[in-house]
Amino acid sequence: MAPKIEDSVHTTEQEINQDLFNIKVFLVSAGILGLAFLGLTWLSRGELGISNSRQRTESIQTELLDPEPEVPTTNLSQGQQILRPTSAMPLKEDGAQAMAAGDYKAAITAFENARTVDKSDPEVLVYLNNARIGEQDAHGLGVVVPVDTDPATATSILRGVAQAQDEINQAGGIQGKPLRIFLADDQGDVVLAEKIATELSQSPDVVGVLGHYGADTTQASTDIYADAALPFVSTSPDGDTLLPSDLPVAEALAFYMDKLNHKSAVLFYDGNSAYSQTFRTKFKPALEKVQGTMTAEINLADIPEDLADNPPETEIFLLSPGNSPLKTATESIELIPNDKVDHFYRHIFGGHELFHPEVLELFGSMATGTILAVPDSIYQSAASPFSETARSLWETSVDWKTSASYNKVNSIIAALEQDPTGQTIQQVLDDKSNEAVRLLRVQVNPETATGYELRPIGTMTDNGFSPN
Secondary structure (H helix, E strand, O other): OOOOHHHHHHHHHHHHHHHHHHHHHHHHHHHHHHHHHHHHHHHHHOOOOOOOHHHHHHHHHHHHHOOOOOOOOOOOEOOOOOOOOOOOHHHHHHHHHHHHHOOHHHHHHHHHHHHHHOOOOHHHHHHHHHHHHOOOOOEEEEEEOOOOOOHHHHHHHHHHHHHHHHHHHHOOOEOOEOEEEEEEOOOOOHHHHHHHHHHHHOOOOEEEEEEOOOHHHHHHHHHHHHHOOOOEEEOOOOOOOOOOOOOOHHHHHHHHHHHOOOOEEEEEEOOOOHHHHHHHHHHHHHHHHOOOEEEEEEEOOOOOOOOOOOOOOEOEEEEEOOOOOHHHHHHHHHHOOHHHEHHHOOEEEEOHHHOOHHHHHHHHHHHOOOEEEEEHHHHOOOOOOOOHHHHHHHOOOOOHHHHHHHHHHHHHHHHHHHOOOOOOHHHHHOOOOOOOEEEEEEEEOOOOOOOEEEEEEEEEEOOEEEEO
């Protein structure tokens, strides 16, 4: 009997269904095994974040607690940034915005108006002269001043720089090429100082750098300038480049003491001042060389409590105040009673730290007859504290740091006039062939602009003393 067709069909459908079921089971099993395999692989690699979750957590915590230090941005400015806030700030900001936009005409107007408000502000005069240069080709000079850490010193140094720039540019520039100033403040930060030094070193227009007041920032930037062969003059009080410490100031004062037949001196110095300490170490042997005696050395930063009860006897009061207030020095001198002073007359000797009308004014009646030993370059400078030119330009008095920075900029200008390539600048800055010291006697004279007359006594060099 032949099989029925429907039975045959039914049997075939059962076989097909069984085959499909077997295939599904296989696929499901294979999928489970595959997922298991991948899971084990991920676990072994830590890709599911389970095996190394602790390390990742610790890494995130470390990043939050100890973030990467931010590298400070330089504040190097030709006029587009204001470093020194003053009473003319709104006008200065207008000028800075115009400089940043390249609108030099508007910048000139703003800075000229700012200068009418405050003529004592050297930053305004620098930016005004830079604005007048505009896009012209110019020699560039980097000036890094301690606006943040020592604003008074920054102002003094900038006044000398600004006066020198103003004079040379008004005279037609250096062989027709003006002088542009790049200002910056390293804020006493070594990293920032290095970044400023690097930026200045990489500028093809910058022919030299004056500045870096702090000892650490000076040290950090010196090698960068040296590697770039960029002439550099430090203004650090721990250095001796702005005004060399080996000038014969101590020798001149000891010489004149001996000439007046005075053999004893009390030294008032600042133990926190590098310059004052250097002067102290130089004066003592200079005094001993002329058979003189130091009867006491009084640190103005730590005045003995028994000074009035146990005063030293002396003929001369030698004063190197350093960073100490002058009032502290004068009050200390007055603590010594008249019977301990030669002929009841407090005869003061000092260096260029006292070469300032306002300093002498603090001495009162003691100013008369004061003997000063002043570097001849400062005494003859157009930026001298007793110069009518400087007083007229700033409508206030300046100090020896203004004179010294003015002289250094003019040395750079002179070097560029001799060799426009700038190859001889460092040689000129390092030249110590003209380090004479002028001896002066102070005389009160109300008819002069400063109220004092400085009478030349003579000049001291390494070769000896030459009287006037």
